[in-house]
Amino acid sequence: MNPFAYRTTGLAIKTIAGLSRARLNIHDAERIPNGPTIFTVNHFTRIETFLLPYHFHRLTGRPVWALAASELFVGRFGRYLEQLGAVSTRSPDRDRLMVKTLLTAEASWLIFPEGRMVKNKKIMEKGRFMISYAGGKHPPHTGAAALALRTEFYRQRLLDLMDKSPEETQRLIDLFQLESMEAVCRQATCIVPVNLTYYPLRARENALNRLTELLVKGLPQRVTEEIITEGDMLLSGVDIDIRFGQPIEISDYLGSKRIQKDIRDPGRIGFDDALSSRKHMRRAALKIMQRYMADIYRMTTVNHDHLLASCLKKLPVRHIDTDNLKRRVFLASQSDKATSGYFFHNNFEKDQVHLLTDDRYRHFSEFMDFAIEKCVVKNRGTSLEKDPARLAAMFDFHRFRIDNPIAVIANEVEPLTRLQKKISRLSWLPEFWLRRKVARLLLRRSLDDFNRDYDAWADPKVSKPPSIARPVLIRGDRRRIGIVLAHGYMAAPAEVKGLARFLGKRGYWVYTPRLKGHGTSPEDLAACRFSDWIESMDAGYAIIGSLCRRVIAGGFSTGAGLALDLAQRVPEVAGVFAVSAPLRLQDIAARFVPAVDAWNRMMERFHMDEAKKTFVDNNPENPHINYLKNPISGIRELERLMASLEPRLPLITQPALIIQSQEDPVVDPKGTGRIFKLLGSKDKQMVMFNFQRHGILLGEGSERVYRTIGNFVDQIGNAPLLKPATAEASPEKNEGENLLERSF
Structure with a gap:
């Protein structure tokens, strides 16, 4: 050498x-x-x-x-x-x-x-x-x-x-x-x-291939294929x-x-x-x-393409429901990394619920675009039509990576027998059981996440009982429409439980997720980012989306902002209602944030970390639910959430209901008016209530707000009701039932 x-x-x-x-x-x-x-x-x-x-x-x-x-x-x-x-x-x-x-x-x-x-x-x-x-x-x-x-x-x-x-x-x-x-x-x-x-493997014509053809005429087919495949890997980006x-x-x-x-x-x-x-x-x-x-x-590193290609190959039907394919891939991705016997790409370190919502990392859409380009599937709107012959066809060996890459991707994980068995089972699973399996998994995971966070963060001196913060599912008697209902900043699901019960009495399924960092301790909230709250909301949408045909997103305060965010990212959301959405904050804690930030930066410069101010006192309207300390970092994350949402409001086109208290001491009603004005929905309404408090979903007069929201939901779900399945609870057991504590 x-x-x-x-x-x-x-x-x-x-x-x-x-x-x-x-x-x-x-x-x-x-x-x-x-x-x-x-x-x-x-x-x-x-x-x-x-x-x-x-x-x-x-x-x-x-x-x-x-x-x-x-x-x-x-x-x-x-x-x-x-x-x-x-x-x-x-x-x-x-x-x-x-x-x-x-x-x-x-x-x-x-x-x-x-x-x-x-x-x-x-x-x-x-x-x-x-x-x-x-x-x-x-x-x-x-x-x-x-x-x-x-x-x-x-x-x-x-x-x-x-x-x-x-x-x-x-x-x-x-x-x-x-x-x-x-x-x-x-x-x-x-x-x-x-x-x-x-x-990903995406063999396409590339600059290296075109340059080589200009410089060298009459390249053998084998060499051309290698330049196309390997040149694309180098130039287009591959892990x-x-x-x-x-x-x-x-x-x-x-x-x-x-x-x-x-x-x-x-x-x-x-x-x-x-x-x-x-x-x-x-x-x-x-x-x-x-x-x-x-x-x-x-030791093959399993990635999203492997799961999608294997599902396409194993599904026993030509016409494939797109949402159900996403559910199958989601379930395939949920193997215990420590005991599965195979290795996952680092993309799986993130929560995979995005596959069931907005596909924000484009793992699904990019693969499907490629499969359509290679004529393996055709897009039929909400479904795909698979060409089984295309997947099974034998092409020239030296053209295989170009002509039949979906089969190449599926072949790569063929030796992983446990993964193959799992995908085979999921591919044959009927839609009802598939939806049920997704809902049960996410419900169980939400409870496990809460229990783990509560054990890690709860302080017996200041934390509320677990019943205040545990996520709740209200069982309805119809599956046409369901609601994901998010609570506000520093609060917990108990804040919206009254509204959830009201909607449950009307026959609707309602799920109230616990936003990450809430219901445990202020220190837990201080460690969270608004992206964590978005993932909590996404999981709620996926649960209701698996139990019901259509989903309405709603929320109070920060939960209202998350509901609007969800409606913008997921066009399938049937409607959205937002109560006291905090586009502009006017409480004293929010006003202090810039000054506190400046103080903390100064203390950091002088290496005086103990002098930093990380919390301000909070005097909530509902102290039995809310934190008594407000993390500065949490206020900053809330402002970032709303700042990211504001330019996207015109993209929301679903029916929308905006509700605001006229004399809200926390949220500036002018900001709520701006939300209403910016919304791109043709069917939108704004209702102002003459209250002198922020928390209008609790306390005197709250049922007036409930009825307004109930009427809005009824308008969207005015179609004939579906007959309840035998596995559903009877209506008299709907109110306040926590499905996480018993099977369904």
Whole structure:
């Protein structure tokens, strides 16, 4: 290996990285042992041949040489690969060189056990590993295992014969061109399985492909496909997850008496001589190969595309309801990361409820746009029409990544049997059970989240009883319309429970979520961002959306702002009502925020953290519900929520009801008027009540507000009622029932 080639490659890769939008995520690199190491890696792209040795070298500090396809060793590029440490698969001295460099641990090796690029990612056939290629199929190669066994065989033989047979020891030293026995590594040989997962895979025509066609005429189809696929990865942005598995210690496979007899034989054994234990060695190589192949593909990093492609492939129908597909993918994403047996892309670290609301990260919509582009599905409005033949069709092997990428994506997770079984079950689940499963999961999770937060944050001296803050579901006797109803800032679901019961008596399902940071302690609220409240609201929408055909969003104060935010982001929301929405605050705490911020910055500059003011006193109208301390950071988050909402108000087109108290001491009624004016809804109304308080959903006259909201909901849900399902509660059990405490 030429060190200059490594440095040159480093510069080249840095240059490519500057042009590329690819993001490298390395997992469990600490598993790489210090001794002789062979990396076995799944092979999907040509660029892996020179990118991986460089990155592995940076991780280990040792040169990493690679076996590369013989057709690459042509002309100047071939000579460059040789300088870099790549060895042709047809090199006559290949095995001896590899064993020698491993014996001394002067270099590690990178081998692709499939023997070639697996462009269609089809590596399973009837439950067994079987590699597809242009000429047909073949089992994975055992070359990496055989090489590791030979290395460990000679390492143990040299150490064993060092004193017993100096003549044979010297012959082996000369054979492998070792300086002395001191050069032989005392650590055992290991194979480290490595998985590479690319996300997203979007093979399209790109600038690199067009430039190459201009410069080089008549490119072979195979080369064109590789430039399109791999150029798109580099230019359009792709996550590359490199995951290292547990090292496989090869000495564990050399324990048979026959192999140990050959290791200790003092006689001459040539490098190419047939060993008496060759059958045992072959069996050991096969076992090792099966182990590293299973480990490699078990470590595939599961992403949204995998779940969507697998669901499309397994769904037994042509016409697919879009919302139900989202529910299936959502449920597939909810595996326990610690016990599932597979690994998830870091996108799954976020709450996945966005799949059921606004798809704000565009995981669903971008995949579907790509599937439509590739003619796998057709958009039929609220449903999709799948072309099963397109998913199952066999294309030219070298065009597979371009012509049938959805099948490629589905093939990649085929070896993950537990995931496949889960997706199969979800794909056959009827809509009723699917909706029920989503609702139960989210309801249980909301209760678990509350219990965990309450245990972590509650202070017996100041915190309210859990019953004040626990989220509540009121069971209705119709599934046509349901309401997600959010409470206000520093409050809890008990604040809107009266309205929820009123609507429940009218037959509506109502869910009152607990906004993150509420119902526990002010310190918990101080640690939250308004995005946390949005996720709480989204979960509420997903629950009601799974129980009812249409959803109305409503809320009080901050909850009103969240309801308007939800209506803007999710066009499927049937209507929205907002009570005392806080576009402009006029209470004294809000006025103090700029001054307190300035004070805190000054104290931070002088390293006087103890002098910072993080809370102001709160004198609520309902002290049995609200916090008595108001976190400054919480007021700031509330203002950020409303600032982000204001320019989006014209985008809200659903029927809307705005309610405000004329003499609200907290919310400026002028701000409420501005909300009404900015709303893009054609069907909108504003109702002012002559109250002198902020909390108009509790206390004297609150039923007048309830009736106004009830009439608004009735107008939207004026269609004939659906017959209640047998699993629903009877109407007399509706009022105030907390579904989280019993099954349904």
